[in-house]
Amino acid sequence: MDVKTNRSKPRLASAFLLLGVAVASLLANAGGGYRAGAQEVTAQLADDSPASTSTTTVRQEPSDRSDSLPGTDTDPSLDPAWLDDKRIDVVKVDGVIDPVTASMISDVLEQADSLDVTMILLQIDASGALDVDVAKLTDQIRASEVPVLAWVGPSGATASGGAAELVAAAHLNAIADGATIGDPVPSRLDRTSASDQASDRALLEELLAETGRPSDWMSAAADGGLDADEAVASGFIEQKAVILGEAIVGVDGASVDTRAGQVVLSTARTITDETTGVRRLSENQQIRFLQLGLAQQLQHTLVSPRVAYLLLISALALILFEYYASAVGLASATGALALVGAFFGMSHLPVNTWAVALICLAFICFAVEVQAGTLGPYTALGTAFVALGSARLFSGPAAVTVPWWLVIIGTVATVLFVVGGMTAMVRSRFGTPTVGRxxxxxxxxxxxxxxxxxxxxxxxxxxxxxxxxxxxxxxxxxxxxxxxxxxxxxxxxxxxxxx
CATH class of the missing domain: 2.40.50.140 (Nucleic acid-binding proteins)
Structure with missing residues (x-):
């Protein structure tokens, strides 16, 4: 004989929704704070030799430079007191330039003028900007009293869209072998109309004219990108540098026009191998690598179409699961937090609202089939809705869309979860258990x-x-x-x- 009970009711607790709202507020209001997550590191940057383990120093001088060679007794960069006070700040710009990354760059540029920073190095591997006015950053770079060096690296890195604009705005730039300069237009991945692209192109040409760099490389970059040799040959990039330290020592002696006037950089010193007597250049200043704090890194991760998409379908699946669960549990908490993260990320992405509604409607169709305990037309309809909504969730270049392989994985995983996991769970809870005589x-x-x-x-x-x-x-x-x-x-x- 079978015993059957029926106690189905919604289980998404308001307490977890309030928790989600609190987390959303934290994410929305967390600002700055990247220096709390900064790491002060002694760099080994110049070359592959073990002798290149000395710390580095940058000396800035007026254009009337001393005749002394770096590393000699008359070089003021060897003064220990001077070494303690000076440094180079390295800012890593990767992925896309979102509001979090832009805020960090802006803060570093703003604070460098009042600190003992002798050069700012932007290490770039980014495919464009997102929800950011890049022109404000380029204006800030041009107005900086501290020289800015943009290095596209390491090998495999790229700079396109708004990232290429940062390279163009920097006082000095370099590129690693194996890195590329991509199409600089459009500047923003969320603004790709013809009028936006025409405006971006005009602004970039104006910026290049201001910095004295050519603009004819732009058409070649749009046709497939420029490799390191092509970028240097075009005149857009000044030097090749395999590693970060090579970029630093490569600008030694460079004369830079900043808002404070003309500055001559001294970024290297000569060291002699005691065994072989070979003299070579090594960086000569403390290097500080700045990284995002925990809250900022979380925000930067969430502003990704893949992460936002996975969080959205995971949240809806967990909410559906909790609807049929016997009590409020971990699923509701996890689902609420995932939903908050998804909507935070989508708030900065070019999202299609109708596609979000379509995915939500798909889970309603799945809920109907789960309640009925059958696999019928609503399952097929839900599958079609989730596939179409996933494929069209974001609009714009490939960098801000969900790749087709992830659409397939997300759709198949959702259907398997509903057909396999949800059906088995509902049968287990609301089925008719057999009782022994x-x-x-x-x-x-x-x-x-x-x-x-x-x-x-x-x-x-x-x-x-x-x-x-x-x-x-x-x-x-x-x-x-x-x-x-x-x-x-x-x-x-x-x-x-x-x-």
Whole structure:
């Protein structure tokens, strides 16, 4: 005999929604703070030789430079007090230039003027900007009193869109072998209309004219990008540098026009190998690598179409699961937080609202099928909706869309979760568990109708046909105990002898 219960009700608790709102507020309001996550590191940058382990120093001088060679006794960069006070700040710009990354770059540029920073190095591997006015950053670079060096590296890195504009705005630039300069237009990945691209191209040409760099490389970059040799040959990039340290020592002696006037950089010193007597250049200043703090790194990660998409479908799947769960649990908390993260990321991405609605509608279709306990037209409709919504969730270049392979994985995983996991869970909870015959003996129940010879009793919420051998009938609502099994009927006796 089977026992069936039915206690389905929504289980997404308001407490977890409030928790999600609190996290959203934290993400929205967390600003700055990247210096708390900064790491001060002594760099080994110049070359592959073990002798290049000395710290580096940058000396800035007026254009009337001393005749002394770096590393000689007359070089002020060897003064320990001077070394302690000066440094180069390295800022890594990767992925896309989102509001978090842009804020860090802006803060470094702003604070460098008042600190003992002698050069800012932007290490770039980015495919464009997102929800950021790049022109403000380029204006800030051009107005900086501290020289800015942009290095596109390491090998395999690229600079396109707004990232290429940063390279163009920097006082000095370099590129690693194996790195590329991509199409600088459009500047922003979320603004790709013809008018936006025309405006971006005009602004970049104006910037290149201001910095004295050519603009004819732009058409070649748009046709497939420029490799390191082509970028240098075009005149857009000044030098090749395999590693970061090579870029630093490569600008030694360079004359830079900043807002504070003309500055001559001294970024290298000559060291001599005691064994071979070979002299070579090594960097000569402390290097500080700046990184995002924990909150900022989380925000930067969330502003990714792949992450936002996965969080969205995961959140909806967990909410659907919690709807049929027996109590509020980990699924509701995780789903709420995932939904907050998804909407935070999508707030900076070129999202199609109708595609989000389509994905939500897909899960409603799945819920109907789960409730019905069958696989029918709503399953097919939900599958089509989630596939179409996933493919069209974001609009724009490939960098801000969900790749087709991830659409397939997300769609298949969602269907398997609903067809396999959800169906099995619902059957387990709301199905009819089998109760062993021997297990009924000794259980108590309540008579649902008067029992003269036969009647109905409720045991553990399930109706059973019952018999009694008492001469006096049992009234309805009497507590009884199962004392035996007769075929498909249970034999009962009253719990109280007075009944």
């Amino acid at each position: 021997e297990g009924l003996i000794g259980r108590e129940g309540i008579t649902q109708s008067p029992i003269a010879a036969r009647g109905i009793v409720m045991i553990d919420g399930a109706p059973w046909r019952a018999v009694t051998n008492r001469a006096r009938p049992l009234a309805a609502g009497v507590a009884v105990t199962v004392v035996g099994i007769q075929g498909l009927e249970v034999e009962v006796e009253p719990v109280s002898l007075e009944d």
